[in-house]
Amino acid sequence: MTTTTSADSAELRVARRRSVRRSGPTVARPGFAWAAPATLFFLLFAVLPLILVAVLSFTSWDGLGAPQYAGLDNWKALVHDHTMIQSLWLSVLITVLGVAVQTPLSILLGVWAAGRQRNRAILSAIYFVPLLLSATAVSILWRALLDPNFGVPAQAKWLFGDGNLFGKQASAIGVLVFVGAWQYTPFHTLIYQGAARAIPQVLYQAAQIDGAGRFRQFWHITLPQLRNTMITSMILMVVGGLTTFDTVLILTQGGPGTDTTISAYYMYEQAFKSFDFGGGSAIALVLVLAATIISLIVVKVSGYDKMRSSSEGL
Amino acid sequence: MKKRAWLSRAAAGSVVLALGLSLAACGGSSSGSGGSGTFKVLVYGDASNKVETQIVDTFNKTSKVKAVLQTIPGADYQQKLQTIINTKQAPDVFFNWGGGSIAPFVKAGLLMPLDDFIAKDPGLKSNFLPSVFNSAVVDGKSYGIPMRGTQPVLLFNNQKVLQDAGLTAPKTWDDLLNAVKVLKAKHITPIALGGGDQWPTLMWYEYMYDRIAGPGLFEKAMGGDKSAWDSADSRKALAQLKQLVDAGAFGSNFDSVKYTDGGSVALVAQAKAGFELMGSWYYSQQQQDNPDFAKTGLGYTAFPTVTGGTGDPNDVVGNTNNFYSVLKKTKYPDAVAQFLKLQYSDEFVKAQMAIGNLPTTTNTQNFLDTSASPAYSKFQYDLVKAAPSFQLSWDQAYPQTASQAMHTAVQEFFDGKTDADGFIKAMQALPTS
Structure with a gap:
């Protein structure tokens, strides 16, 4: 068994070397065949389900029998459903708040972690831990920590009052944004750390000669040099924010009432709690549409499609 | 030459595929049929x-x-x-x-x-x-x-909390309101409620509607006559519930408390709350979480009678x-x-x-004395036997498609986000079949 495989891979290596030689001096673009596995994967697991969901949105189905054709019923109901419109706003709100909270934090931490201070490596490693935990575990942890009677709020009444964090819209959204930031800031810190390390030292040396202090160096060199990284990181945050689901499922269940029912959770609720898979599919399509529009706007506004090098002239 | 390379590549590929498939097959076939499945x-x-x-x-x-x-x-x-x-x-x-x-x-x-x-x-x-x-x-x-077991919903209490406050288990609605006042003055949450789970809140409605109007109102609504929700009795039941919430019976943070993660259970066991309304499985939950408390400190009564209500005070709600x-x-x-x-x-x-x-x-009756708490078993047995009506939990009686909207309505009325009109409208919008 093992011998066959190694013999095979030896053959493969030879074949590859041969093919490299054959391609000669002209550097051709890789053929479509190279993209075939990824394309197939995408067709099978993204496009096909999307088509099925689109079909399902015109039916009424409880997951048991055969789906019944229902025409535009699900879509008509959706137009008059104020929870749906509210859920889109909530999705956007949670995303925007997430970006607003995580970006400054992770830039500061990332730039700090890019330095060579004492204990930096140890602190960075500890700070990285939340990212290693699953979102579910993190949510359960915070749900227990924020219990009004037995958690932190019970010990810090001056800060939390009666501790009714999950019973009011503002504080429930606050908890979601906070837990999201607690988990994902380390990831973005890592991105900024790498980018900050890549900034050429000569820029700082030149600035020092010109008499620029720490703050001016950060403002006029570090930040502009991190521009492309910021765009990348923010796009990741937007995508992450729009697809938030697990933290809502475990921390608030969309409550109190429907106050934190974001679109992704509303889709789940319709399909898997009320067993209205047709209605759930219609919400899913709206979500796909909204996410597409938002990502197109982000790409246009940020110039992601024509990103320039930040090292020109060096 | 070219053909051989292609062949060996295909061979390598099929080996990988075969390996993967046989592994997958292993996973699937372990529970297959046979003489003893x-x-x-x-x-x-x-x-x-x-x-x-x-x-x-x-x-x-x-x-x-x-x-x-x-x-x-x-x-x-x-x-x-x-x-x-x-x-x-x-x-x-x-x-x-x-x-x-x-x-x-x-x-x-x-x-x-x-x-x-x-x-x-x-x-x-x-x-x-x-x-x-x-x-x-x-x-x-x-x-x-x-x-x-049969699961009537009972009003549980922490006997020590009641004793220390000079209270006895409430028999009437006024007793309960009085207990709420006394416990609140002692800075103890009068009634623990896992509002975050929503269904524990629903139990208060089920009993209140039954005590005020009898089982008929809900039967009528389930039968499709949605005007039942807008009747005088319905509004009266809602007003009474509102009175209880506004009196601070559940504290102010009940929407952040859950039964399913043990939050409300611990509140009662640790003497931080006086009462909790819950199905009879509450005993086994306390027995698992706090065995000593279940044995010596856990009290229980039927839901209090409500003066002016037309429902039989012996009625119970819960799961049969x-x-x-x-x-x-x-x-x-x-x-x-x-x-x-x-x-x-x-x-x-x-x-x-x-x-x-x-x-x-x-044969249950023969074994009542062998129970973990014979008194508790006998109490339940007599309660269920004497009950003229055993109302199935509303969220089980309605089709599954209704339960999410019902739970939301129940929660929003308790935390003051909607008023009686809003609740009635939400209940009328539920599908009944």
């Missing part, structure tokens, strides 16, 4: 699983075909069940609440009528209290065998029992029939009694 028993995961595990063990000792117990944590049970029941992963036997909870499965032709089993062994029917057994009869056919139903496609119907017989065995009754549950078999 297995069937899956799916139950709601909570403190009562102790008994189900024991009964499955007993069954497996003598049976060639083995039963495999699977549990799904409570909060997710119904979702998971409905998503797998029409797939290959479906269980052979599963836990349910009878009536409305299995009606869609019966309609989809997934369940096996148990009348053939009963014809072979009449004990499968005659050993259970008829009123309970009949709540799993759909369209004249039996689909469920009772498998836990849970049931095992069988899927039509099970490969081992005979073994399943043998398994179901254990649900009225002496061992089963004793095991349920030991964790404070009250089985609904006809």
Whole structure:
């Protein structure tokens, strides 16, 4: 068994070397065949389900029998459903708040972690831990920590009052944004750390000669040099924010009432709690549409499609 | 040359594929058929699983075909069940609440009528209290065998908290309001409520509507006459509930507390709250979480009477029992029939009694003294026996499609986000079939 495989891979290596030689001096673009596995994967697991969901949105189905054709019923109901419109706003709100909270934090931490201070490596490693935990575990942890009677709020009444964090819209959204930031800031810190390390030292040396202090160096060199990284990181945050689901499922269940029912959770609720898979599919399509529009706007506004090098002239 | 390279590449590829496939096959075939196979028993995961595990063990000792117990944590049970029941992963036997909870499965032709089993062994029917057994009869056919205890909702209390405050267990609504006032003055949350779960809040409505209007109002609404929700009695019940909430009976943070994560249970056990309204399974939950408290400090009464209400004060609400139903496609119907017989065995009754549950078999009465708390078992037994009406939990009586909207309405009225008009409108919008 093992011998066959190694013999095979030896053959493969030879074949590859041969093919490299054959391609000669002209550097051709890789053929479509190279993209075939990824394309197939995408067709099978993204496009096909999307088509099925689109079909399902015109039916009424409880997951048991055969789906019944229902025409535009699900879509008509959706137009008059104020929870749906509210859920889109909530999705956007949670995303925007997430970006607003995580970006400054992770830039500061990332730039700090890019330095060579004492204990930096140890602190960075500890700070990285939340990212290693699953979102579910993190949510359960915070749900227990924020219990009004037995958690932190019970010990810090001056800060939390009666501790009714999950019973009011503002504080429930606050908890979601906070837990999201607690988990994902380390990831973005890592991105900024790498980018900050890549900034050429000569820029700082030149600035020092010109008499620029720490703050001016950060403002006029570090930040502009991190521009492309910021765009990348923010796009990741937007995508992450729009697809938030697990933290809502475990921390608030969309409550109190429907106050934190974001679109992704509303889709789940319709399909898997009320067993209205047709209605759930219609919400899913709206979500796909909204996410597409938002990502197109982000790409246009940020110039992601024509990103320039930040090292020109060096 | 070129062809050989292609060949070896294809060979390597197929080896990888074959390896992957055979591994996958290994995973799938372990539970395949044979002389002695297995069937899956799916139950709601909570403190009562102790008994189900024991009964499955007993069954497996003598049976060639083995039963495999699977549990799904409570909060997710119904979702998971409905998503797998029409797939290959479906269980052979599963836990349910009878009536409305299995009606869609019966309609989809997934369940096996148990009348053939009963014809072979009449004990499968005659050993259970008829009123309970009949709540799993759909369209004249039996689909469920009772498998836990009956679950009336009771008002539990911490006896020590009440004693220290100079209170006795409330008999009337005014007693309860007075207790709320006294406990609040002592900075103890009068009534623990897992509002984050929403269904514990619903129990207050179920009892209040029954005490004020009797079971008729809800029956009328379920029958499709939605004006029942807008009746004077309905508004009166809502006003009384509002009065209780506004009096600070549940504290101000009940929406952040849950029953399912043990939050409200601990509040009562640790003397931070005086009362909690919960199904009779509360005893087994306290017994598991706080054994000493369950034995010595846990008090219980029926829901208080409400002056001016037309409902019978002996009425109870809750779940009549849970049931095992069988899927039509099970490969081992005979073994399943043998398994179901254990649900009225002496061992089963004793095991349920030991964790404070009250089985609904006809021999239950003989074992009342062997219970973990004979007084508690007798209290429940007498309560259920004397009750002229046993109202099934609203979220079980309504179709599953209604429960999310119902829970939201119930929560929003309690935390003041909607008023009586909003609640009535939300209830009228629920589908009844």
